[in-house]
Amino acid sequence: MDRAEAAQAVERAIGGRFMSWVAPKQTLIESVGENLAVGLTGHAPYRGHREWEALEKLHDRY
Numbered sequence: 001m002d003r004a005e006a007a008q009a010v011e012r013a014i015g016g017r018f019m020s021w022v023a024p025k026q027t028l029i030e031s032v033g034e035n036l037a038v039g040l041t042g043h044a045p046y047r048g049h050r051e052w053e054a055l056e057k058l059h060d061r062y
Contacts, residue, residue: 009039 001009013036018024038044 009036012039 013032015032015035017028017032034044
């Protein structure tokens with residue numbers, strides 16, 4: 001990936017959501033990270049998927 005492609009990927013993930021001087025909420029930061037990952041890999045994150053629910057519950061205990 002060259003510099004221009006990387007800039008486009010980041011712009012698509014952010015989508016103009018950081019236009020304020022206010023610190024973004026954690027959920028917004030996570031959303032942008034997930035959007036970037038999906039845009040680059042084509043795969044959705046496992047979080048929230050039924051087949052991973054047991055693993056999430058186990059992880060959350062520790």
